[in-house]
Amino acid sequence: QKEVEQNSGPLSVPEGAIASLNCTYSDRGSQSFFWYRQYSGKSPELIMSIYSNGDKEDGRFTAQLNKASQYVSLLIRDSQPSDSATYLCAVKDSSASKIIFGSGTRLSIRP
């Protein structure tokens, strides 16, 4: 069974600092990677998608992908209290239309 692993947290970061979230995956052939944010009781919403090795920046968010090491990370700069949520890493299966999620990392931004 293909897996996506994340630290469950909680990860506590002071307001204004950088939050760093990590994810590893087992399917070496995967090509599509996603970070979703989920507030308690709500549906996930897409933060970033990344397909190539290296960094992809969008505002305060930077996704990093390293296919050789099979890890994806998400950096959140200038963390705000509104960033407090669970962050879900998702990977598309290389041989099927399945999209596999990790267990999520709870992020808490302290004032």
Place this chain on the structure above:
Amino acid sequence: DGGITQSPKYLFRKEGQNVTLSCEQNLNHDAMYWYRQDPGQGLRLIYYSQIVNDFQKGDIAEGYSVSREKKESFPLTVTSAQKNPTAFYLCASTRDPNEKLFFGSGTQLSVL
């Protein structure tokens, strides 16, 4: 407005009862998914469908069944064989599985 509609928002199941969760989308998406989320956990894939009249088991399909008779609809039945059904159920769709998933607002299922 285009989107995914899940109903009901809350559902209660009695012992030995089958219940059906509705998922309808008007986004013209081919691929649809059902996920289960337990408290403090990630999303686990139950079933998915790439096209009408075709669907595949996900990682936790036991005790669940689906149908895909129309492109817009992908209902999930939680059968009496699912002994621990209490969870938050999310339906999602996408034009392309390599692109973002669009999620419904979810159904919270509880056991009476």
